[in-house]
Structures are given as structure tokens and as C-alpha cells.
Amino acid sequence: MQVLVTGGAGYIGSHTVLSLLQSQYDVVVLDNLSNSSVESIKRVEHITGKSVTFIEGDVCDKAKLRQVFSDYTIESVIHFAALKAVGESAQIPLSYYQTNVHGSVCLLEVMQENKVNNFIFSSSATVYGEENQVPYVETMKLGTPSSPYGATKVMVERILADVALANAKFRGVSLRYFNPIGAHESGMIGEDPKGIPNNLLPYVAQVAVGKRDKLSIFGDDYPTQDGSCERDYLHVMDLAQGHVAALDWLNCHGDFTGVEAFNLGTGNGVSVFAIVNTFEQATDQRIPFEVSPRRAGDLAAFWANATKANQALNWQAKRSLQQMMIDTWRWQSNNPNGYLEQ
Ligand SMILES: NC(=O)c1ccc[n+]([C@@H]2O[C@H](COP(=O)([O-])OP(=O)(O)OC[C@H]3O[C@@H](n4cnc5c(N)ncnc54)[C@H](O)[C@@H]3O)[C@@H](O)[C@H]2O)c1
Incomplete structure (x- = not known):
């Protein structure tokens, strides 16, 4: 019995594949490498001493998906594969709807053909939109996200709800991530954005390593x-x-059907200035910065109420902010060019 991980060569995917292998799950990764490198999988194999089946392919390619489900005994699917740059999604919205929404539909169709019902989806805090009050809690209504990227996450959550209504055996979990940062403690895998980083920590790390002059x-x-x-x-x-934890929960709750959402966050809001200060203190690096005008669509502050995941999944975000900085820096300083040849 194997877990299919789409987008498993990417940032969150590669760290999750590592954790799955260490928890004795067998993993098949499908990734089109549009925003990643197969080197991440090789390094996960090196760290864990276990092998991963890697298939280069697109989630929108149903023939490829059918082949995967016929070649392997897939029991559960974790679906990371998506485009994720908020700003870019406003410039090329159709690509975002194609990959994130159509790709999810293709995958769910092929799962249905093969009677595979266990599905874990990479959702995001962005689904709470602008109208909900912080801290966000899963009982809130889905909001109106400020970008096409956010809209794709809301749409897939709606699709999952409809699939569960139509298929009494469907077992879905939407994990709503807050802001993942850091890297595996080995410093061998981490976030390797192509081009100018969209997220704060990779940018900070690239300033520290001398690839960028200053942080805005x-x-x-x-x-x-x-x-x-x-x-x-x-x-x-x-x-x-x-x-x-979510996969274990699905496996332990054989009678569960429907879709359940869980926030995955620490429950604390941390400011950009605090991130810069903590990074400087934890790594002994200086981060020159300038204050620029606000960015359209940025909310002032949001954080999770993660009680549901704490209690139901027996999961807690345990690592400190300082640890996040140290691990980011170990990855970046050991791999100034990411997965490219040094
Ligand atoms: N990083 C975050 O801050 C964050 C926050 C909330 C949600 N998410 C979601 O988590 C998931 C993983 O994000 P990440 O940060 O690891 O991003 P990532 O870009 O590192 O990983 C996504 C992976 O999917 C692959 N991919 C993209 N399109 C594909 C396609 N059509 N077919 C097959 N593979 C494809 C990419 O090559 C990449 O390896 C995404 O769904 C993202 O929207 C991320």
C-alpha cells in the first residue's frame, strides 16, 4: 500500500516525503519539476536510507495518472502539486486555475475510477479571506481571498465538499497551512525558489548569503x-x-467519511521586524533592509487557532522561531545556489 504524493519534489512536499518514509509509509512521487528539482528526492533518499518511486508527470495528464494508479497500489493521496505565487496568479490567472483547479479535478477523477478515497489537500490560511476575524478557526465560513491563487484553494475546498456529498465513501482532509519556513535540520533539503523569492524567509536568507542587497x-x-x-x-x-498525523488519523478512523479541515499553525502572530531581528540574533548575520510602501492585497495580521489539529490529530507545532532561523540559515549557507551544482 502506497501513498501518492503529487508535488513531492517541492518545498513542503520533500519534507513531507521524508517524514512519511520515517513513519514507515511507502511513497510514490508525481511531480512535473516545474518548480523543483529531482535532487530534493535524491537527498531525501540519502537522509532516510529509503527509496522513493519518482515519476515525472503532470497532474493534468490523466493518461499518466491512470498509469500510476495501475502500476502501483495507491491507498491514499497527498496533493501538493500547484502553482503558488500570489502576485503571479494575478498576471496569469488561467494557468493557476488550470493547474490548481483542473489538476485537482483530474486527480480526483482518476482516484474515483480506481476507488481510492483517502485524500489530503494542501490548502491555505488564505481561504479565510479578508472578512474573517483572527485568529482563524475552521468553523468560519470560507472567505473571499484577494488573489486568483487564493480563489483556487477555495474552489478546491468547495469541490471536495461536493465530492464528499456525492460519494459516501470519500475521506478528505484539507490542511490549511499558515506560513511554513525553515528547513530539515540536516541542511540538505530546504526551500529553493526559482528567481526572486516571493516569501519573506527565502528572501532574508538570500540577503544573508549575499545574493541580494537588501530586504524590502x-x-x-x-x-x-x-x-x-x-x-x-x-x-x-x-x-x-x-x-x-493527518494520514495516521485517516487510517485510525476507518469509519470517517466526508471532509474535515484543520489549521496547521502555531497560534502566534510574529511581525516582519521580529523575523529580521530573530534571524540576525540566531545566525549572527546582518540583514540590511528598507521600508517600502504596502503591497496590494496584504492583510495586516493573521494567525491560526490550531486547537482542532492539536486535539484531534494529536499534532502540535513544536519547533521555536529561533530553530526555524537556524535551520533556514544552515540550508541556505550550505546550498547558496539551492539544488543547482555548487
Ligand atoms: N509555501 C507556502 O507558504 C504555502 C502555504 C499554503 C499552502 N501552500 C500549498 O502547499 C503546496 C506545496 O507548496 P510548496 O511551497 O511546497 O510549493 P513548491 O512550488 O515548492 O511545490 C509544488 C510542487 O508541485 C510541482 N508542480 C507544479 N505544478 C505541477 C503540475 N501541473 N503537475 C505536477 N507537479 C506540479 C512543482 O514542480 C513543485 O515541486 C501548494 O499546493 C501550495 O499552494 C503553500
Whole structure:
């Protein structure tokens, strides 16, 4: 019995594949490598001493998906494969709907053909939109996200609800991630964005390693403690273990059907200035920065109420902010060019 992990060569996917292997799950990865390198999988194999079946392919390619389900005994699917840059999604929305929504539909169709019902979806805090109050809790209605990227996550959550209504055997979990940062403690795998990083920590790390001159902090006049945006940052290995916890939960609750959403976060908001300070202290590196105007669509502050995942999944984000910084820096300083040849 194997777990199919789509997008398993990417940032969160590779850390999750590692955690799955360490928890004795057998893994098949399908990834089109559009935003990743197969080197991440090789390194996961090296760290764990276990092998991964890697298939290069697109989630929108149903013939390929059918082949995978016929070649392997897939019992559960964890679906990471998606495009994820919020800003880019406003420029090329159709690509985002194609990959994120159509890709999910193709995968769910082929799962249905093969009577595979266990599905874990990479959702996001962005589904709470602008209208919900913090901290976000799973009982809130889905909101109106400010980007096409966010809209694709809301759409797939709606699709899952409809699939569960139509198929009494469907067992879905939506994991709503807050802000994953950090890297595996080995420093061998981590976040390797192509081009200019969209997220704060990879940018900070690239400034520290000398690839970029300075960090831009977008807005210092928000109604927060120090004026910069606040987010709920969690260690990517805690997030990875959240997927194992969700899969264990599905396996232990054989009578569960439907779709259940869980927030995966620490429950604390941390400001951009606090991130820069903690990074500097934890790594002894200096991060030059400038304050730039606010970015369209950025919310002032949000964080999770993660009680449901704490209680039902017996999962907790355990690693400290300092650990997140140290692990980010170990990865970045050991691999200044990411997975490319050094
Ligand atoms: N990183 C975050 O802050 C964050 C927050 C919330 C949700 N998410 C979601 O988590 C998931 C993983 O994010 P990540 O940060 O690891 O991103 P990532 O880009 O590192 O990983 C996505 C992987 O999917 C692959 N992929 C993209 N399109 C594909 C396609 N059509 N067919 C097959 N593979 C394809 C990419 O090559 C990549 O390996 C995504 O669904 C993302 O939307 C991420």
C-alpha cells in the first residue's frame, strides 16, 4: 500500500516525503519539476536510507495518472502539486486555475475510477479571506481571498465538499497551512525558489548569503504592535509531521467519511521586524533592509487557532522561531545556489 504524493519534489512536499518514509509509509512521487528539482528526492533518499518511486508527470495528464494508479497500489493521496505565487496568479490567472483547479479535478477523477478515497489537500490560511476575524478557526465560513491563487484553494475546498456529498465513501482532509519556513535540520533539503523569492524567509536568507542587497519590508504603518505585518510562521518539519498525523488519523478512523479541515499553525502572530531581528540574533548575520510602501492585497495580521489539529490529530507545532532561523540559515549557507551544482 502506497501513498501518492503529487508535488513531492517541492518545498513542503520533500519534507513531507521524508517524514512519511520515517513513519514507515511507502511513497510514490508525481511531480512535473516545474518548480523543483529531482535532487530534493535524491537527498531525501540519502537522509532516510529509503527509496522513493519518482515519476515525472503532470497532474493534468490523466493518461499518466491512470498509469500510476495501475502500476502501483495507491491507498491514499497527498496533493501538493500547484502553482503558488500570489502576485503571479494575478498576471496569469488561467494557468493557476488550470493547474490548481483542473489538476485537482483530474486527480480526483482518476482516484474515483480506481476507488481510492483517502485524500489530503494542501490548502491555505488564505481561504479565510479578508472578512474573517483572527485568529482563524475552521468553523468560519470560507472567505473571499484577494488573489486568483487564493480563489483556487477555495474552489478546491468547495469541490471536495461536493465530492464528499456525492460519494459516501470519500475521506478528505484539507490542511490549511499558515506560513511554513525553515528547513530539515540536516541542511540538505530546504526551500529553493526559482528567481526572486516571493516569501519573506527565502528572501532574508538570500540577503544573508549575499545574493541580494537588501530586504524590502512592505509597510510599517499597519495597525500591529510594530507596524509591520504579522503572520503565523511554523517550521516546515512540523508542517510535514502534520501530514503524517493527518494520514495516521485517516487510517485510525476507518469509519470517517466526508471532509474535515484543520489549521496547521502555531497560534502566534510574529511581525516582519521580529523575523529580521530573530534571524540576525540566531545566525549572527546582518540583514540590511528598507521600508517600502504596502503591497496590494496584504492583510495586516493573521494567525491560526490550531486547537482542532492539536486535539484531534494529536499534532502540535513544536519547533521555536529561533530553530526555524537556524535551520533556514544552515540550508541556505550550505546550498547558496539551492539544488543547482555548487
Ligand atoms: N509555501 C507556502 O507558504 C504555502 C502555504 C499554503 C499552502 N501552500 C500549498 O502547499 C503546496 C506545496 O507548496 P510548496 O511551497 O511546497 O510549493 P513548491 O512550488 O515548492 O511545490 C509544488 C510542487 O508541485 C510541482 N508542480 C507544479 N505544478 C505541477 C503540475 N501541473 N503537475 C505536477 N507537479 C506540479 C512543482 O514542480 C513543485 O515541486 C501548494 O499546493 C501550495 O499552494 C503553500
